[in-house]
Amino acid sequence: MLQFGTMLKRRREYDCTTGSTERSKPHDLVDTLEEQFGHLSTSGQGVWSELSKEVASKLSRSVFVIASFNGDEMRCSCSGIVIHWRPRLVTLLTSASLVRSLHDERKIDKDLTIRAWNQHCQYVDGWLEQYDLRYNIALVNVPAPVFLCPASLHHQIQLESGSKVVAVGCLFNSRKLMATSGVVMDKVSRFDTEEFLISTCKISKAGTGGPLVDFNGNFLGMNLYDAEQTTFLRRNIIIKRLERLGIFQPQNKQGGGCSSDILVRSTDSGVYLYANSYFDPEVPIDTVHKKLRSLGYPVPEKNCGGMKLVNRFEEKFPYMDGSCRSVLKDLSEEVALNLSCSVVSLASFNANTRLFACTGILIECTSVLTSASLVRSSDDENKIDDDLRIEVRLPNKQFVTGKLQHYNLHYNLAVVNIMASPDLHTAKFYHDVEFEPCCKVVAVGRIFGGGSLTATSGTLTDEPSKFDCAELLTSTCTITKAGIGGPLVDFDGNFIGMNFYDEENTPFIPRNVILECLRHFETERSITASSTNIDCSLNRWPVPKPYWVYPASDWDFQKINLRAAPPPMLL
Known part of the structure; x- marks a missing residue:
């Protein structure tokens, strides 16, 4: 395997998002993010005619489009796939190009807003849960009021040269689901590492981060856009990285007493607390409670899985039409x-x-x-x-x-x-x-x-x-x-x-x-x-206090999502 510095240097020379050795200007990038590839799922043509109805339906429920925004300006648009589902919350696998800094590709831009959409959801705010810049992996959490089918990562399908595969992606503004077919090649990708392979599937930039699957819908890898050849990160490498990031591991109940599903993760900029995820024992629950109190928030109950913190000061105004377009436009x-x-x-x-x-x-x-x-x-x-x-x-x-x-x-x-x-x-x-x-x-x-x-x-x-x-x-x-x-x-x-x-x-x-x-x-x-x-004393000016709550229904969840997603970053 290449050392980190060499691998990163080659990735700087080639941008997986733009498919060019030069950075595109933001408005130029947006112009190309709606470029269609393959055939639309609604057409019933091309690869969609070869897939079973069950597989096509599963893909439509599990493939999302995800975009990052700097203010009102779209920075990047990628495709992604559901890899983990918990009640009312899903984790999407996508490309780290979504959040990678334009000034230093060894870092992420922490001030970006993330929005996502799939065919069974409106536009919703998401948030970055984990990332691995070395392998260009990002995990994004998105509220989901209904069950969404996770990708089939754990299977025994062997990927060989000549295997028939399908690349799937989605467009952000038009929300069109696309797919194209091809075969796995025995050529080495331009990354020169065994973790990255090549397929003949021809995708557009919108397919970056999207899944590569077989004709039974089994997940085989994550696609990265290339003007000359489509590179993909292999499934087994993704699984190893996800395990290191805390996904697919049994709950660890050490570290301070929150016995239910909650992730507490320390970063350079603070401590993150996510409901309905996994607990990281490296950050004691006492530290989390201290951070919550410093922000003037109550601490959650001990059994806090699935709870949402309502009436926070970090909540953006909701877009009532479900779009990502700011009224400032x-x-x-x-x-x-x-x-x-x-x-x-x-x-x-x-x-x-x-x-x-x-x-x-x-x-x-x-x-x-x-x-x-x-x-x-x-x-x-x-x-x-x-x-x-x-x-x-x-x-x-x-x-x-x-x-x-x-x-x-x-x-x-x-x-x-x-x-x-x-x-x-x-x-x-x-x-x-x-x-x-x-x-x-x-x-x-x-x-x-x-x-x-x-x-x-x-x-x-x-x-x-x-x-x-x-x-x-x-x-x-x-x-x-x-x-x-x-x-x-x-x-x-x-x-x-x-x-x-x-x-x-x-x-x-x-x-x-x-x-x-x-x-x-x-x-x-x-x-x-x-x-x-x-x-x-004649005039009262009530301000609702923040509190933790279990959403009682999908409708309650959607209302809370409008006013309380994503979970707080504890500064």
Whole structure:
């Protein structure tokens, strides 16, 4: 076997994703990711006419398409196959090109968003569970409310030169399942190692990471795109790597007491906790509980297999139409850019324990408008906690210290002062704009943990909010807790109000009320408990607490998936 450095060097010379010795630009790459190969499963032609209905049906349920995104830009699209199923969760095998860094192929890009789709699911968020860059393997976890058939990895089929094989893949945007047939060759792949073989199956880039199977549907290897020849990683090598990564091994119940299926894995950037997977004894459960508490989350029950942590601060806004397309694509380039440069995320800390996280918007060069929930005392919500540390995550993902400048507990507003930054852009806050029910609007937030922007659209309603504050209005935008304090804007980017969280219609405090509060702040130089003479206790601003739950049904799971997938990264 080649040494790691030699093997990696040859892989740098040839990119498995682009099929070229030169990196394609992102927009060029996307143009080629929808290139079809072979025949479509719906055509009944080509290899599909040779497969039995049972095998074709099994492939349609087990082959996924997976894409990674940097913000709204698709970075890479691969195919993958189900190799492990647990109730409501599957693990997909695919190519590590999905997450490999563009700047250093020996590393992964940890800030990518992963989305997946197969013929029996809508688009769903997935997350990287394990990877092996040496063998170009990535394992992605994806929520699955129904049973999905894992690939047949453990069989006695011997792969020989001349064996007839089938390569299967899927397109991300059109969601077309494709297959083409060929034979195994006795030539050596360009990797010059016995782990990688060649078939005559001609695939497109969309087939990268897809399965190579025989005509009975038995899994034989994972395909890697090559403009000249299709290389595949052999099944027996994949099984050995999966065993080393903790897949297909009996549960190990050592290491601190979580007796059910849970994986706790340490990485360079933190500790990951996954429900419904395997337990890694290298990370004691006490360490996991400590990380959970540092994020302000409760620890799960001892019997925690299959549970989901609901109401986290890391949840992106759901795409209600099931697509992967961000609503920011519907805005003009100028409006989208201005929003991305004016929306920040904030978190408050008591020592090293995070208490709250939310979104804010820059209203002046050093002033961020956000929710006063950021600084409310946990002992008395009618007071603030003066001892909290505020951190602000800027659009460039840098952290700066924030200082509470003003707040109004009656209207749940706060203004946080930060240092000026050339990367920031003030919002279109002072534009006088009229709005009425049914106007289309956009709610924007930024996730504190990863720094990514999230947005969703909706319309204004004439329905009152369930909160106490009489001045609140509502929109149909569906946000998460991360969107508290974030802006509601029209499609020209004009500020309409500041959002709060509710599971139904999203309440927001309109611009005119906010401006009145800000004018009072100009005359009230010191931090004031309330900018009005109204008793602060009259208005309540409930924020749901995080908790662990067993999904009771597929519908409950889908609702939780929209607001709580993927499981948290414990920083």
